Amino acid sequence: MSEAAPQFDAAGFRKALGSFATGVTIITSRDGAGAPVGLTVNSFNSVSLSPPLVLWSLAETSNSLSIFRAATHWAVHVLATDQEALSGRFARRGEDKFAGVEVEAGVGDVPLLRGCSARFQCRTAFQYQGGDHVIFVGEVLAFDRAETAPLVFHAGRYAHATRREASDSAPRNAWLEGSFNEGFLGYLLGRGHLQFFARVRPLLAEEKLSDEEFYLLSTLTLKQRLENDEIEKGLQGISDESRGAALDALHSRGLVQVDATGACQLTPTGSACALRLISAAKAVESQIIDQLGAGEAAALKSLLNRLIHVLDPKVEALWSE
Amino acid sequence: MSEAAPQFDAAGFRKALGSFATGVTIITSRDGAGAPVGLTVNSFNSVSLSPPLVLWSLAETSNSLSIFRAATHWAVHVLATDQEALSGRFARRGEDKFAGVEVEAGVGDVPLLRGCSARFQCRTAFQYQGGDHVIFVGEVLAFDRAETAPLVFHAGRYAHATRREASDSAPRNAWLEGSFNEGFLGYLLGRGHLQFFARVRPLLAEEKLSDEEFYLLSTLTLKQRLENDEIEKGLQGISDESRGAALDALHSRGLVQVDATGACQLTPTGSACALRLISAAKAVESQIIDQLGAGEAAALKSLLNRLIHVLDPKVEALWSE
Structure with missing residues (x-):
């Protein structure tokens, strides 16, 4: 040789x-x-x-x-x-x-x-x-x-490496051809989000927060001070009216302060409320991760981060600071 | 030896x-x-x-x-x-x-x-x-x-096997300790869903459908006839009022028919509308999958399916028929 x-x-x-x-x-x-x-x-x-x-x-x-x-x-x-x-x-x-x-x-x-x-x-x-x-x-x-x-x-x-299910490559049965079933990413994202959210919602009720108010509050935990356009980006997929209404509600309850340029930040009361929600929501999360497996959860998070980046390549600007 | x-x-x-x-x-x-x-x-x-x-x-x-x-x-x-x-x-x-x-x-x-x-x-x-x-x-x-x-x-x-990002194991910077950042599954699901949905929303506007009406319509593509409790399960995370309002709207537009027991199915007009949305939404999806990579997308779907199953172990009953 x-x-x-x-x-x-x-x-x-x-x-x-x-x-x-x-x-x-x-x-x-x-x-x-x-x-x-x-x-x-x-x-x-x-x-x-x-x-x-x-x-x-x-x-x-x-x-x-x-x-x-x-x-x-x-x-x-x-x-x-x-x-x-x-x-x-x-x-x-x-x-x-x-x-x-x-x-x-x-x-x-x-x-x-x-x-x-x-x-x-x-x-x-x-x-x-x-x-x-x-x-x-x-x-x-x-x-x-x-x-x-x-x-x-x-x-x-x-x-x-994540486990592969036999169903991953199985053909999908649906009465309506090409329906929004478990093969459609948009459906899975929606369903995953809404079901996850259903577990968190009782916590919001305790804090008397609507879904949109919660989204806004959680976006405000990303950075100490968010410009108006950053908030818009962070709440992409939520209408301008709903965003405006949520902001007004949080502001009038003293959870958020808004400056002349429209930039927002949490007040101490708002931070305290966010921290209560964070710890409760993370308890929900760890239950789910226990069932899913730590390796699978890490891969899922990595893939969702990448998906979000694909959907909006500028998204990291919000997180990197 | x-x-x-x-x-x-x-x-x-x-x-x-x-x-x-x-x-x-x-x-x-x-x-x-x-x-x-x-x-x-x-x-x-x-x-x-x-x-x-x-x-x-x-x-x-x-x-x-x-x-x-x-x-x-x-x-x-x-x-x-x-x-x-x-x-x-x-x-x-x-x-x-x-x-x-x-x-x-x-x-x-x-x-x-x-x-x-x-x-x-x-x-x-x-x-x-x-x-x-x-x-x-x-x-x-x-x-x-x-x-x-x-x-x-x-x-x-x-x-x-899915690519691992350096950031997957990097510590998270956030001004508020334990904030809802890219390390939190609930946040990623919400953000991924809302951003994906932002791409689909223009299609809904063309069909004059609200978000909830779209969720309901897409749930009705899973099975030819859905019992009331199946709809409730399929739309878990959406309030009873919103679900009811969406159903009334679709019904009055002749997209859905409801029988005496509350079971629903799409009318021919409803199916046609769903099919238009499905093909348009799948075009959005394939663009995203191209960017994400087919292998990564398959893994993401598999993990989301598993997550949904963990969140609601009975969910497959809806899909298996």
Whole structure:
């Protein structure tokens, strides 16, 4: 087998490999002097169930190659969705990667990280040379697992993985062709919003706020002082009359103050009212997130943020300050 | 190296391995008689960039083992998000997997599938024995790639992978602690809905429909005849008065007929009006999906459906008929 032909597009090849989504792992061990070592790796894979074998590969140019070549034991940590920062830290060179990281001692005194989706403690079984990488195959001596959403890598960046329902790709039945059913994004947004809102509405009743007054109040929590056009943008989809009426109502109740230019801000009473609503609404939210799953909720929020950005590319101006 | 100790939990090990998310591939080749063969495999991985090498592994118990052991060439197809059915077909035994599937002839006459995220055409470089599997390492002779969202497998089921934004895990700045910002699901739902709706509203004006009348009309497209309590459920989050007023308005305009029990259905005029709105709204939707990406949109819809189910577990009764 020869080196790749000169016309082989190495950058394109790397990009094509990136089309294959993977989880993200950190492989840890100890060097000859007993110091902990660790690397972020996405070339992990299972090999055999009986005996239990897994593999990963490491570039020959890696600083850590000689350490892993000599190591009798190493551990694979499959990272959870909230471990992106750890992934980044172990992907960089030269840093003291373990500084401030809590570890446990595993088989062969291998340092074990916490909070992962799964961990595999291995004894080196084979090493194979494969081009510019070495393939390490390990026998799994011990493992553990937690029920957490995974960190995923795809196309050169991190990704959320969310469960796919059989119904996602099933054809839609509706008596009226192309009806507004669960395949229509506008319908889902409306229904999701209104149902979520139905849980929050009892809180508004306690505060004697209408829906529009609540929308306005919540928009005013985004920034200390909002210009008239920012309010308009924040309440896009609500008519001018309703917005005006809501503003008048909040103003006359002393919850909002308006200056000569039409810019608004919450009064201390308004802030207090908003804070009561925020904590109550967040309690509703956390109930829902518990049922949906933290990973799914994070992905949903990310996608909604992106949708909002697509619908109005200037929206971030309101949030970034 | 011995077999796993008898107390080794094989089912648990398999489950722990499933914590590592992967893409899904189909590996194809030809048997000695020239018939096409193919398998769904998620043990694919890159090995080396120069020379370009990839690997995958196959159980010793596989019917196809002898074919791949003898094959000089094979191709790896990284599946796209819309190829779940193909994945299922090539994962089952005994079926004529290629029936009705369009293929091209690749290097070594290997059958190549279409519509994939990436394809790698390989010459067998090495085969390694690893426990109960054989590891195949191939030299990549040719590859191609398309810009599509991937099919992902995690925890024993298919998943959506969606891009992760740096801001997803960034701390939120807000002047009022815990404010209703882009971290709050209720806010995102409301904002997404209202902004989406702002694009649809001009269509409603043409049909002289209020927001609530539109919600009611669209709910009535779900099922040919809706009982009163189904309408109430479908319009959850809208007050009884608004719902009643919308129903009266649609009824008096001859768009909806109501029977003695309070059950409603669209009249032919109502259906025609709904169909006009549906096609116009779907045009708005497809613009947005183009910008968001098809894979992201599919994941968003799936998550919203799940959210709606969490908010009201009985909701599917309305859609399943």
